[in-house]
Amino acid sequence: MKQEKQIEQLEELKKLKLLMELTPEELKLKELKHDDLGMLEKLEKLDDKELEELKNLKTEEYEKLNKFKKLRPEDVEKFEKLREFKPNELEKLKESLISDRDVLCVQIAGLCHDLGHGPYSHFYDGMFMEAIRDKKGKEFNGKWEHEDASVEMFNHLLDNTDGLKDMMRKSGLKIEGDDKTDLKFIEELIRGPPRWPYKGRDEKKSFLYEIVSNKETGIDVDKFDYFARDCKQLGIPNSFDHQRFIMFARVCDVEEDGRKHICSRDKEIENLYDIFHTRLSIHRRACQHKIKMAVEIMIKDALLLVDDHPDFKIKSSKGKMLSLSEAKDDMEAYIKLTDHVIERILHPKEERKEEEKLKEATKILQRVVKRDLYRCVGQARVCSFYVPVLQVHISITRITLIN
Incomplete structure (x- = not known):
């Protein structure tokens, strides 16, 4: 009343x-x-x-x-x-859902999940490392990815940056001693196993693992970030509205696996489709563009020629000289491996100019500068399918000839 x-x-x-x-x-x-x-x-x-x-x-x-x-x-x-709740009771309720420590860990993982990128971003752990494995054998570091280096680089920063551990401890994070729960959680957010069990957080907070790198659906803030950045820089329309997605996203208990997941309303289906359409558009018009691919292949050929060259070896933390492909195994060496390697190939030392491999690498990159790029002269699509009537598998292998 x-x-x-x-x-x-x-x-x-x-x-x-x-x-x-x-x-x-x-x-x-x-x-x-x-x-x-x-x-x-x-x-x-x-x-x-x-x-x-x-x-x-x-x-x-x-x-x-x-x-x-x-x-x-x-x-x-x-x-x-x-x-009727007392202040401490509200804090306990908040802690059971998502705590300030959880938020800080997710923020740190979001900032650090791409620390492990080598020269020219995905080129190093993609095309270049695949070529190295073909050259040296698949046993050469197996399936290494930049997320592996991101975790190692994060730990390298903790161990070698004055005051960083103290700052994290003051923020309430558990990163040392017998209880390294938060350190493990950050590492898992950056590069965790594709399936449970995780160790940083229990299944009550399973949804936290779907924010930075979502292994369940592929819908995560990493995509939101590069969609906005790449579309703006390339002038490509970005039809996906990440703010709307966040507004309608909810944490729900899913009966199929008994865990909590980030879920969307059924009416958001078109916005979710736009995520994958935008990704396809960026890859088709930029990431897999024929000119970009030709330039990457030429850079790959140049780096392969100088991979073991003494002028391009980098000193590790133990004093060993590592090649361009080995530098990723030592963070002290890896932080020195930058895009500048291309400039060093284009402008070699005077006394090294006539060395065969270095001379060939320089010539390839000079062609890139002059836009005298490789040309695709033949291509066949890859597909593999099963024909029930014949009871046979048919495979067509992709062949690309570049000159």
Whole structure:
């Protein structure tokens, strides 16, 4: 009843304010309703102070009134129950859902998950390392990926940056001693196993593993980030609305595996389709563009020629000289491996210019500079399918000839 009375009073004030804003021409008594005349009588009885307060009644108050009117009895009941909680009980409830430590760990992982990229980003752990494995054998470091180096680089930063561990400890993170829960959690967020069990957090917080690098659906903030960046730089329309996705995303218990997952409303299906359409568009128009691919292949050929060259070896933390492909195994050497390696090939030392491999590598990169690029002269698509009638598998291997 008290709430209803407050609503009535605010409604009256609202009407009074509207009447005060009328000009003499607009204020025609014959057109006013009986209720409005009653309001005018109330208005005449107000003193100067009350009139001033009425003038200061702003839109925010109207907005609060509208929200207040929309409250249902069960909403008020929930609010009353919430008021019964003591501050420490609310903190415990918050901690059981998602804590400040959880938030900080996810933020750190988001910032550091690409620390392991080598020269020219995905080129190093993609095309270049694949060529090295073909050259040296698949036993050469197996299937190494930049996320492996990201974890190692993160630990290298912790061990070699003054004050960083102290700062993380002061923030309440567990990164040393017998309890390294948060350190393990950050590492798993960057480069964790594709399936459970995880060690950094239990299954009650399984949804946290779907934010930075989502191995369940592939929908994560890493994609949101490079969609926005690449589309802006390349002038490609970005139809995916990440803010809308976040607005409608909810953490739900999924019966199939008994864990919590980040889920979307059914009406968001088109926005989700746009994620994969945007990714396809970026790859087709930029990442897999024929000119870009030709340049990458030429850079790969040049780096392969100088991989073991003494002028391009990098000193490791143990004093050993590592090749371009081996530098990833030692973070002290890896941080020195930058895009500048191309400039060093283009402008070699005077006494080395006539060495056969270095000379050939320089010639390839000079062609890139002059845009005398490799040309694709033949290609066949790859596909593999099973024919039930014949009971045979048919495979077609992709062949690309470049000159």
